Amino acid sequence: MRTVLDRDLVEAFEQTETTMHRQHLARYVTYEPGGDFADMSRDGGQALFAGHLSPLSYASGFGLPCRGNENDLAAIESFYDQFDMPARIEVTSFSDPTWLSVLAHHGYCLDHFTHVWYKPLCSRPRHFFPPVGSIEIVEENTPLVSQWAHIVASGFKIDGPPSLDDITFATCFLQHDSSTGVLAKVHGVWGAAAAISIQGPIAMLFAASTQLTHRNQGLHHMLIAKRLEMAAEAHCEWAIIQTDPGSATERHASELGFVMGYTKAMMVAPMATS
Structure with missing residues (x-):
């Protein structure tokens, strides 16, 4: 590889x-x-x-x-x-x-x-993060799609609560075969969400959003780690993630072994x- x-x-x-x-x-x-x-x-x-x-x-x-x-x-x-x-x-x-x-x-x-950051993946699955007592990371399923979409839409809306169209736009990310969502729950409350698109040997990590009340608790870092684990389990060769320059996402990506590519x-x- x-x-x-x-x-x-x-x-x-x-x-x-x-x-x-x-x-x-x-x-x-x-x-x-x-x-x-x-x-x-x-x-x-x-x-x-x-x-x-x-x-x-x-x-x-x-x-x-x-x-x-x-x-x-x-x-x-x-x-x-x-x-x-x-x-x-x-x-x-x-x-x-x-x-x-x-x-x-x-x-x-x-x-x-x-x-754009990239990370070569090994051929066998790895566990990229240890379990944390009060935090639960789960893959979305049909009953959780609305929760996932609301968190993602809220994270990208800076001038008020998300509209129905914003939530619909977010929902569509999970309605094609290549994408799966993940959610993070803290003390029983959904606090963050993200998605992964797996296309052959490449896994793209995208749409990460953390509720304001749950930031600085490590959720973003754990959602990246969870999706890396999913990519490895799917036998992907590469994971990629896009970031804003100087953002917290860049710090998390670097800590988890990503390299800034271009x-x-x-x-x-x-x-x-x-």
Whole structure:
């Protein structure tokens, strides 16, 4: 098994996320059949639209593996023009320099960075954390989906309680075959939730959220550890996790053996920054 990050492995990691987003959008459409949802594929890249405020509404994969060119950018901008939305395009530190030059030439600006951490996994399951008396970690099942979705939606909502649409959006992450949720209970109260998407040899850890009243109790760390255990049991070769630079998630990932592999940048069209 490879242990050194290279361009081919980055492409595989990025494809894992692309597949998960497509699966999520396909499920979300069933809840909003009249909504404006669309996707476009071109030369190994994709553009998704799931609403103007949706975190899934951006283009990715261009410049990796293909070089990306003016025609690709024109197609992306035309796709988002139909929704009256400025294009948002994600690039990586492994993207072809030609594609980065095209975006710079057209005035695209940085919105934010994301770090991608990776960890090679052994072929046999390991127990990554010891049991803690007052904390219980469980895999979600049908009766717990609503609890899981509410915790995840609450964690990503900064301006009040989550709406029904926010909870529906979160629920859809668990409604495709590759994903499983996990929850943490402290003294009988559900305090944190997260998910894992297993696609062949790659396990993607995502959607971690801890309730405000349960933070700084080690739940986030234990949810990462639990999902690593699940990935090893599924005989995955790699685990990946995306983080905001300088976040607590980065500290937990490092403590559990992840290595920072590469950076992703969200680039936005000039009119989006005016």
